[in-house]
Amino acid sequence: MGIAEDIKHALKLAKKTDNTELQQKLKYIQAEVADLLKQLKNKEKAMARLRAALSSQENFIFKDSAYYLTDEKRRIKNGPFCRQCLENEQIKSLLVQVDSPIQCRIKCPTCNLTFDSYQLWDYLNERK
Numbered sequence: 001m002g003i004a005e006d007i008k009h010a011l012k013l014a015k016k017t018d019n020t021e022l023q024q025k026l027k028y029i030q031a032e033v034a035d036l037l038k039q040l041k042n043k044e045k046a047m048a049r050l051r052a053a054l055s056s057q058e059n060f061i062f063k064d065s066a067y068y069l070t071d072e073k074r075r076i077k078n079g080p081f082c083r084q085c086l087e088n089e090q091i092k093s094l095l096v097q098v099d100s101p102i103q104c105r106i107k108c109p110t111c112n113l114t115f116d117s118y119q120l121w122d123y124l125n126e127r128k
Contacts, residue, residue, distance in 0.1 A: 049090055064119035080120055082108035097124050
């Protein structure tokens with residue numbers, strides 16, 4: 001039996017004794033346990049995301065203010081990815097060019113980070 005089932009069983013036993021204070025305490029414990037189990041599940045999901053990010057992190061290089069995905073010979077095969085999204089949220093968000101009077105404006109469509117980079121502008125134009 002798991003802890004949630006144990007609490008339900010204890011609650012049934014407490015109802016037989018007509019001890020309202022005990023019933024209230026068990027209901028409180030039941031709610032707390034449910035909340036803790038939900039938090040544990042969320043943390044396990046977050047850990048899985050971080051593990052996945054760590055396992056793929058070795059395939060990235062940082063160059064010209066962005067990350068690039070590389071093959072086993074360290075040749076660039078995809079990118080540029082937003083530094084902020086990858087480092088903070090483990091999201092692979094491709095950077096895009098922005099139409100603006102400044103001909104080197106780059107933007108992340110996910111976090112809206114905007115900056116100027118001639119190197120990235122040239123790289124993105126070469127790939128078109």
